[in-house]
Amino acid sequence: MTPPLSNPSTKSPKAIDSVETVKREYKTAIRTRFLELKDRLDTVVYSLIRTKDLDLADEIYLRLTEDGCSFEELAHFSEGPERDWGARVGPCPLNQGHPELAIRLKSWNPGEVKRPFLIHTSAILLRVEHRTAARFSDWEDRIAVKMSEDLWEKARSEPTGLTTIRR
Numbered sequence: 001m002t003p004p005l006s007n008p009s010t011k012s013p014k015a016i017d018s019v020e021t022v023k024r025e026y027k028t029a030i031r032t033r034f035l036e037l038k039d040r041l042d043t044v045v046y047s048l049i050r051t052k053d054l055d056l057a058d059e060i061y062l063r064l065t066e067d068g069c070s071f072e073e074l075a076h077f078s079e080g081p082e083r084d085w086g087a088r089v090g091p092c093p094l095n096q097g098h099p100e101l102a103i104r105l106k107s108w109n110p111g112e113v114k115r116p117f118l119i120h121t122s123a124i125l126l127r128v129e130h131r132t133a134a135r136f137s138d139w140e141d142r143i144a145v146k147m148s149e150d151l152w153e154k155a156r157s158e159p160t161g162l163t164t165i166r167r
Contacts, residue, residue, distance in 0.1 A: 057123030
């Protein structure tokens with residue numbers, strides 16, 4: 001959970017429109033937000049073949065692990081769009097796709113090929129090619145800009161406490 005930000009209405013809009021000011025005053029909140037978003041910011045490239053034929057999945061597994069065939073060579077067996085790209089997917093966010101797939105993409109070592117696993121009615125053969133962890137330094141400015149915009153909008157929308165006097 002993001003720690004509460006100080007009340008933007010106590011700051012003048014000039015004080016919150018600078019990204020550097022936001023980075024300085026909300027450093028902990030920016031880092032917390034980065035950690036909340038990290039699964040969406042980390043990326044992965046992987047090879048995947050999916051088929052509804054469980055016997056075919058076992059055959060593909062043996063060809064990958066014992067015969068030295070590559071995912072690219074066997075991509076024509078896949079029943080998904082990865083078939084057209086040599087079984088290659090990505091780079092894409094680590095948490096994109098089915099949760100069972102995301103768990104394996106996070107935990108398997110690059111280069112590992114394990115026995116096929118089921119997602120719904122499809123057998124999945126998977127190999128992580130590489131993962132790229134998001135770095136705070138690459139995202140700090142973007143998060144600060146978004147926070148600055150959010151704080152500015154909040155300050156603009158909150159009542160100022162001034163009362164209009166009608167004559």
